[in-house]
Amino acid sequence: MSMIERMRPRPGLRVLVTAGASGIGAAITRAFLEAGASVLICDIDADALAAFAGEHPAVTTLRADVSSEAEVDALLDAAAERLGGLDVLVNNAGIAGPTGAIDEIPLEEIRRTLDVDLMGQFLVLRRAAPLLRQSEAGAIINISSVAGRLGYGLRTPYSAAKWGIVGLTASLAKEMGPDGIRVNAILPGVVRGARIEGVIRDRAEASGVSYAAMEAQYLANISLRRMVEPEDVAGMALFLCSPAGANISGQAISVCGNLETI
Incomplete structure (x- = not known):
């Protein structure tokens, strides 16, 4: 196998992407479809699922909220079938969560962010693990964020969940490594x-400045002074599932243009 061939995932992989109908999830789904994978996506937005399936007839879709145990059970049953x-x-799958001071954020918004962004990953993983153990090329990619390695004022529920995903990834890599399953986290930065x-x-709005001023502040904190494209994250996901990534596990890999602070 040439080095170029080693950089590509093998055709025929069976892939589940949560929240795969838009944004980063859609870019990852398109990338795996182009690589010859069979892909099932879920999303909470039925209209987005229908639109994506219309553009990509090969994809399999199912509406599901990853914070619901029953809907996750149905999702993994669908993956097996x-x-x-x-x-x-x-x-x-994840949500941005609220923006505000810790003593001003409604408790239900904190709980919802943690339920979707962190508990949702646990719910999917506990049902996916038995299926992945039967694979000869098992791989898990947990999408975290640079907010999972940098503190993020006024976004504490989101950042706490993303730090939790990094710990989950490192722990699960140890747990599932003997089964030949690689577990990594991707930490996107400011994604367009x-x-x-x-x-x-x-x-x-929370800081009392204009949108343009806040956008400029975000870009100024990135060494490369540009946003990440969703396809940049998708490229990393493909690499981690390729033969070239066969010995990468337990890592939290930033795709962020070197975001210095947030």
């Missing part, structure tokens, strides 16, 4: 798209 098993799990636009807008 429709894909015939599972080789790769991309734990991508609707979500970061909303985050910048909310933070600008």
Whole structure:
């Protein structure tokens, strides 16, 4: 096998991507489809699922909220039935959560952020693990954030969840390594798209500055002075599931242009 071939995932991988109908999840899904994988995606947005499936007929879709144990159970049952098993799990689902001081954020918003961003990954993992143990190329990619290695004022629920994902990843890599399953986290930075636009807008309002000023502040904190594209994160996901990534496990890998602070 040439080095170029080693950089590509083998065709036929059975892949589950949570929140795969838009943003980073959609970019990862497209990348795996292009690599010849069979892909099942879930999303909480039924309209987004329908639109994505219309553009990519090969994908299998199911509406699911990863914070619901019953819906996650149905999702993994669908993976076993429709894909015939599972080789790769991309734990991508998450929400931005609230922006505000710790004593001003409603408790229900804190709980919702932790339920989706952290507990949702646990719920998917506990059901995916038996399927992945039956694979000859088992890999888990948990999507965290640079907020999982840097403190993030006014975004404490989100940052706490993303730090939790890094700890979950490191621990699970030790637990599942003897089964031949690699577990890594990708930590995206400021990723171009609707979500970061909303985050910048909310933070600008909370800080009493304009959107343009807050956007400039975000870019100034990135060494490369540019946002990450969703396809940059997708490229890392493909690499981690390729033969070239066969001995990478337990890592939290930033794709952020070297975000210095947030």
